[in-house]
Amino acid sequence: MSFLSNSLFFKKLPVALAIMIGAYGCNSNTGSEQTAEQAPPALVKSADFNADSAFQFVQKQVDFGPRVPGTSQHKACGDYLVASLKKYGLEVSEQIFKDTTFDGKILNGRNIIGSFNPKAAKRILLAAHWDSRPFSDQDSIVKNKPVLAANDGASGVGILLEVARTLSVQSAKPEIGVDIIFFDLEDWGSSESEQTKMEHGGFCLGSQYWAANKHIPNYTAYFGILLDMAGAKGATFFKEAYSLQLASDVVRQVWTTASRLGYSNYFIDEAGPGIIDDHVPVNQVGHIPMIDIIHTRPNNLSKTFFDQWHTSHDTMENIDPKTLKAVGQTLVQVLYQEAQDQPL
Template sequence: MKKLPLLLFVFVLAYGCKTKDSSEQAAEQAPALVKSPAFSEDSAYQFVQKQVDFGPRVPNTKQHDACGDFLVAKLKAYGLQVTEQTFKDTTFDNTILNGRNIIGSFNPTASKRILLAAHWDSRPFSDQDSLVKDKPVLAANDGASGVGILLEVARVLSSQKPAPEIGVDIIFFDAEDWGNSEKAGDEYGGFCLGSQYWAANKHTPNYTAYFGILLDMAGAKGATFFKEGYSVQMAESVVNSVWNTASRLGYSNFFINERGGSITDDHLAVNKIAKIPMIDIIHTKPNNMSKTFFDQWHTNDDTMEHIDPKTLKAVGQTLIQVVYQEAEGQAL
């Protein structure tokens, strides 16, 4: 009777050792995190602040023009090849916009390229505000946060010696936020005018990229980035790679390993028209019945007090790591 427990103990011990060996083997087979430079959340925060200091960046305004000039100057200062793509488009309320997509290319001759993007314009009305609905949004999070992160990515890449052997194109899409899903008759709800234009008229003939990553509403306190629905549908492998990278860096509290809703955003045109697999890192709260996005979305409270350097760091460091993993052929 005493031998049976002993045999069971030996079996369990042997099984446990086998399981441990298998886990260790799987860990060894996973790509290692390659060495990558640090992303400065303080620098990114200052880039967000600088945009907000211009005031709302609504197309057809002096503030919009001035901020656009600042973005161009910064990209050039970091050694990126800059292309300004101007266009005109008509909004759902028949306003003719003078748009400007701003493209900065790092290592422009490299054949392997990654596309990073955010929109830089502000919404012309605060329709989700409980009091004043006709005031333009300051857009610290809904626009400026993503641009600030990408400016810091440009600064980091330009400062590395030797530079990573990969091409990175940073696009600041214009005229994203002048839409109305109820009044516009197209599939984009009147939004994403700049990305639609670029996707049909790419800045370089026959331009393509291995994949793209869009940032939107990427800097708020307590941000949660679920796996956006269209991103999973059209570029699931890219979603998994980015979320795996974030998890390996310790940012799984921001990058939630669950599927969220499908959001009409700039990545849609890039996928459908330009045929480049692009995902969207966007702050959503899919289990909240009253609010899909961050609390200050499309209100007068989308200000700097709600921007958190920790969130900027989580997103920015993840992007830097993704770029370096791809440069070394070690995508996670």
């Protein structure tokens, strides 16, 4: 999926620089722009995010093998995700759907939705994709081998499972609704735009389906946060351009929270490339302002993403509990701030 285009890259590929700069310049308010009179509220006391537990959730997914749709490993991992969400007290529903990939395969998709505090009126949507790419097209040697997808998929899911566990074990649970969606059929798209005329290059099929067919009629959320490639060593999360364009206030809140927690070395206060990812249909079709926390390196056009992206080397040895902690603790803090109506 790493190719240049006159307009944008497909899925996890940067939009034109003009869009990136325009979105950042017009819509973003960084923490450095806060005046003394406009100082954000204090951090409320939140639960502690356990990075070691999150790491084990990532490991468990990888232990199933590549979670390629249509395989027994995919089904087994999906069953595990459902059971885990139920174990932590979330109300679980599933969306079973069919879709056709860019290369003509008709597949069964399975979006998995877990709802914490389902009767709460104010809801925050958290999401990640749980499927694995069926081929290692960015590998220098083995291009037809399925990707194990420790970072590009499993890391975001592992963080969200730990968020679910964290919320469930609190004696005083936050008074807010949280919906966790694991999108399926995200990563079976074309890495070359000329190969397909499908929407979003054939990526993000599960989120496109959900955005047009929500699990609850007229469902909405205050805002949403998508995680993708969220666990690598030394990860850098720049402010993704579509997120800045479509949900700049959410970007500001999340990056400000991360900075105040001491994670500014991960959450970089700079505009990054625009990525066609699951948050785009959620914004454009689902009409929910959702941002993307995704590992990018915008100053390196030859390697926009982490080194092992879409290769056979996307394995557990590249996952760092410190990165999982930075992302997970930021999410938990955002939820607790919102629960007390004290967004940063």
